[in-house]
Amino acid sequence: AQSVTQLGSHVSVSEGALVLLRCNYSSSVPPYLFWYVQYPNQGLQLLLKYTSAATLVKGINGFEAEFKKSETSFHLTKPSAHMSDAAEYFCAVTGGRALTFGSGTRLQVQP
Amino acid sequence: DSGVTQTPKHLITATGQRVTLRCSPRSGDLSVYWYQQSLDQGLQFLIQYYNGEERAKGNILERFSAQQFPDLHSELNLSSLELGDSALYFCASSVGGAAGEKLFFGSGTQLSVL
Numbered sequence: 001a002q003s004v005t006q007l008g009s010h011v012s013v014s015e016g017a018l019v020l021l022r023c024n025y026s027s028s029v030p031p032y033l034f035w036y037v038q039y040p041n042q043g044l045q046l047l048l049k050y051t052s053a054a055t056l057v058k059g060i061n062g063f064e065a066e067f068k069k070s071e072t073s074f075h076l077t078k079p080s081a082h083m084s085d086a087a088e089y090f091c092a093v094t095g096g097r098a099l100t101f102g103s104g105t106r107l108q109v110q111p
Numbered sequence: 112d113s114g115v116t117q118t119p120k121h122l123i124t125a126t127g128q129r130v131t132l133r134c135s136p137r138s139g140d141l142s143v144y145w146y147q148q149s150l151d152q153g154l155q156f157l158i159q160y161y162n163g164e165e166r167a168k169g170n171i172l173e174r175f176s177a178q179q180f181p182d183l184h185s186e187l188n189l190s191s192l193e194l195g196d197s198a199l200y201f202c203a204s205s206v207g208g209a210a211g212e213k214l215f216f217g218s219g220t221q222l223s224v225l
Contacts, residue, residue, distance in 0.1 A: 032211035043201055043216030051211055094210040098167050103152040
């Protein structure tokens with residue numbers, strides 16, 4: 001079964017600092033990979049999606065992720081954190097027809 | 112606003128009771144998914160429907176059931192409720208239900224079983 005592992009349940013950065021959220025996937029075939037964000041008291045919304053068209057995927061709000069097959073990774077980055085980026089971030093992989101989510105990483109942004 | 116509507120937003124009930132959660136997908140979306148989010152289990156896929164038919168089943172308990180109606184709205188029925196069923200239940204929809212499609216999530220129903 002396909003799965004993802006998110007390293008670090010909490011990440012804290014200063015405003016303006018680099019954001020790096022880690023995700024490793026387990027899949028026997030090239031997967032569809034996703035990053036979703038959940039703001040407080042809201043549902044999840046898609047940040048970006050990897051579909052094998054390009055290894056570097058750009059998403060909304062300045063986020064991007066790089067697919068590295070050799071490392072089975074799909075880490076999420078943003079060059080400069082903003083206070084509004086504070087949220088929970090989920091990496092996900094297609095497990096059959098439904099998405100299988102990682103355990104989530106809560107991002108805190110310190111002023 | 113994702114376009115997915117879930118009602119009610121909050122539900123408080125007692126153990127042993129039965130509740131129904133409702134979801135209206137985005138206009139034009141044929142597939143509906145149900146997820147359960149809890150602190151200890153994270154986000155767990157429960158079930159998927161496509162155009163009224165069950166398409167995929169995940170970690171859904173036998174006490175839980177769902178259906179998708181001809182107008183494409185969906186209901187998740189939870190019965191013989193236990194304390195451990197307290198969670199946030201999300202509905203999501205997508206256009207066709209194929210692998211790799213973007214899911215649009217509702218804002219969830221917070222279920223508290225006392």
